[in-house]
Amino acid sequence: MSDGFDLAKLLEERAGERYELHARHLNHQLPRMLRTIGFDRVYERAEGAYFWDDEGGDYLDMLSGFGVMGLGRHHPVVRKALHDVIDASLADLTRFDCPPLPGLLAEKLLAHSPHLDRVFFCNSGTEAVETALKFARYATGRPRILYCGHAFHGLTAGSLSVNGEAGFRDGFTPLLPDTAVELGDLAALERELARGDVAGFVVEPIQGKGVHEAPAGFLPAAQQLLHRHGALLIADEVQTGLGRTGDFYAYQHEDGVEPDLVCVAKALSGGYVPVGATLGKEWIFRKVYSSMDRVLVHSASFGSNAQAMAAGLAVLSVIEAEQVVANARATGDLLRTRLAALVDRYELLHEVRGRGLMIGIEFGRPSSLKLRGRWTMLQAARRGLFAQMVVVPLLQRHRILTQVSGDRLEVIKLIPPLIIGEREVDRFVAAFTAVMDDAHDGSALMWDFGKTLVKQAIAGR
Known part of the structure; x- marks a missing residue:
């Protein structure tokens, strides 16, 4: 076994080059932007809702890594779970077995979503949205997805198709067939549904861009319209889910809302491991995975990996235990x-x-x-x-x-x-x-x- 790699030594020797390394090898505009606005700090450690710079100054984090650090940084329960799962030397990602951790995490997630039945695990919020779009199209046999103006659902090609910000879409078209309606506009939603080609409507119960909440009554009314026209309601809870808005899911602020598909990610692993999940109804999953020939028709190489699943279980445990x-x-x-x-x-x-x-x-x-x-x-x-x-x-x-x-x-x-x-x-x-x-x-x-x-x-x- 090689003992030639010393991470602590590498960081000690090269950490001072962080901005130069980014400028040379990664997105060169990031260090330029940080220096322009005076954000080019050197952060050395973090715990809970705080981090500290190289001069010992403490910083209050009101951003939580764009929402991934729901429990703050380095929560001891999540940290221990990751140490434990690595030390367990599990036979992870064999791809031809059924390890317990994904099933246990799915069971815990579904306990907070009693109208849903199954879970697909992936690696990020945008992958969770991609999964929902694919499942909605296959389950309904229809091509078109509706979304809201100013929405943000991710940056891969499918999720970018339902992204309401032109700046993210410019130069990357053509994308999937899609149509935007304004958040709260039931008349526009019904007009589009009447065309008969809509697979689903993806919506953030509270939009991240600008923090705009769906008007009272919009989600339950939209759900009724969608189901009347044979289309699905997809709730993007990537940022709003897991307690962010004061309920486990933001759609739960409205009585009677039961989305057909729900996307979660970000805070699910406590910020340690990339993870995402798409929760859905039984009949949708049975349509997508309709035979043994289709067992891998939608999968993710790192989906359901042991570290992500262990972190997710620990996070949900902390959310419950610590209220x-x-x-x-x-x-x-x-x-x-x-x-x-x-x-x-x-x-x-x-x-x-x-x-x-x-x-x-x-x-x-x-x-x-x-x-x-x-x-x-x-x-x-x-x-x-x-x-x-x-x-x-x-x-x-x-x-x-x-x-x-x-x-x-x-x-x-x-x-x-x-x-x-x-x-x-x-x-x-x-x-x-x-x-x-x-x-x-x-x-x-x-x-x-x-x-x-x-x-x-x-x-x-």
Whole structure:
């Protein structure tokens, strides 16, 4: 057995080259972007809802790795489960056996989804969506998928076909036959269904881009329409599922909604191992896997691997034992209420919305002449620049990581680990208030940075 590889030594010797290595061998625009906005930090360790840089500064994570770190970083139960499964030296991925871990994880997931019957495991959210699209088309014998404007369902070819953001689709067409309807537009949905060629409608109960919730009553009404026309309801819970919105699934906020297919991923492994899952009804799976000849008609090389399954089992165990869903609901309500109380105080702050620990903070046109002029300057260069002006000082001055919710959106999205509490709420609200004070008082530092962003936006056109 070779003992020539020393990971700790390699990291010690080469970690200082991280930005250069990315610029040379990976996406060269990432380090360029991080340096431009002052996000080029060197993070050395992480635990729970915090990470620390090379100078010992602690940072509050309100992004949770785009939602994958639902339990925070390095949860001891999940970490132990992964050590245990590796130490067990299981005969993993033989492909011609039925190991217990996938069945056990499917059983636990389905216990939270009592109207569903079977699970397909894959490696990511976009693969979970791809699976749902394929299964819907095969089960119905129809080609077309409906989706919502501004939706995000992934970036592989099939899921990109139902992606509502043109910036992601440009240059990658033609894609699958598809049609967008606006979230909440039942009349448009019915018009498309009347054509008789729709396999399914894929929808995020709360859209990640901009944090827009489906209007009350839309999902149950859409479900009735779909079933009347022989089409399927596909719930994309990749970001909203596993407690994020204060229920195990976001569609559970509406009575009577029982999607035919549900996609989950992100937080299912606690951020350790890529994993995704598509849950569905018995008859759909029986149609797809209709004979022994079709046993591998849809499969994934690393799907159901032991590490992912063990992590998933540990995550669900922690969610139940530590009442994570209830905490997300209570802490989310506290954070949203305290932020909403600031709307009347700051004219640049337009709305605070969301559910649980998925919160959108939207900025809008101010009323005062001085601020209106600055706002207009930013909007003329590129929409979304003011939100970026807020995100940057939150990190640089207050060591809080957030994100702009989408391209050209004046919205910040908060999707922190579901384990945060009042301490983290206090820290975020204090920091956000300080940044808003700076913006409204005409802080030269903040608005000078805005001018820098304007120059870069104009140069990038």
